[in-house]
């Protein structure tokens with residue numbers, strides 16, 4: 720079930736380095752939120768802080784609050800492993816387990832969660848997840864073959880199938896199309912649009928057209944200079960960001976004047 724994420728006064732550190740400062744934002748369920756901004760402004764760092772992937776880096780930590788439908792994700796009694804199950808992630812480079820079959824790749828997350836399932840149940844889950852990722856027809860006759868034998872775009876859809884197989888509430892996608900050709904990119908964009916009916920989706924993208932095409936809300940991150948923290952400068956409906964942004968820096972960035 721798609722859930723809302725409320726972020727308040729979030730500061731994100733790598734050791735003593737404050738990488739992202741003072742983020743306040745509400746991320747709506749059943750919609751796609753795009754995060755844009757120049758390199759190094761903290762988009763990926765912010766994205767990873769939403770499902771507590773940030774803290775797997777030694778010395779990395781956050782201050783502030785991230786609340787998902789009332790659940791404090793950094794609360795003392797919240798298990799980070801549980802947070803990562805509820806909030807799935809898809810990365811820039813498709814990363815299926817290379818020697819694992821397509822079938823086993825889809826259920827890899829479920830196996831990690833120690834979910835015991837009957838064969839028929841697993842078969843059904845694999846089919847449902849691959850259909851959900853628009854990949855079923857292309858792979859249904861070779862489910863036993865390795866995931867690495869698929870094209871880049873197919874591998875990325877396999878990773879999306881693996882992410883949705885654990886039935887998360889939120890999907891985070893860090894530049895999910897940057898390693899893909901234009902046709903595979905459009906396939907993933909169509910898929911995101913379908914998935915937003917069921918999930919809250921947040922994507923980081925360098926592709927302005929992509930942000931404009933797929934998202935309903937857009938956040939623009941920026942920083943004042945090297946060594947300075949990134950900040951969320953503007954957060955608005957995507958249509959407004961691309962037609963009449965509130966901030967001059969947003970306009971300069973989307974019109975290609977910097978970044």
Ligand SMILES: Nc1ncnc2c1ncn2[C@@H]1O[C@H](COP(=O)(O)OP(=O)(O)OP(=O)(O)O)[C@@H](O)[C@H]1O
Nearest residue numbers: 733738756757758759760761762763764765776949
């Ligand atoms: N593992 C790390 N350890 C220390 N500093 C890091 C680490 N990862 C990122 N940073 C720093 O945090 C800041 C934000 O980086 P981040 O990768 O989040 O930016 P970004 O906006 O996603 O960049 P890009 O668009 O180039 O991917 C940068 O100054 C970066 O050097």
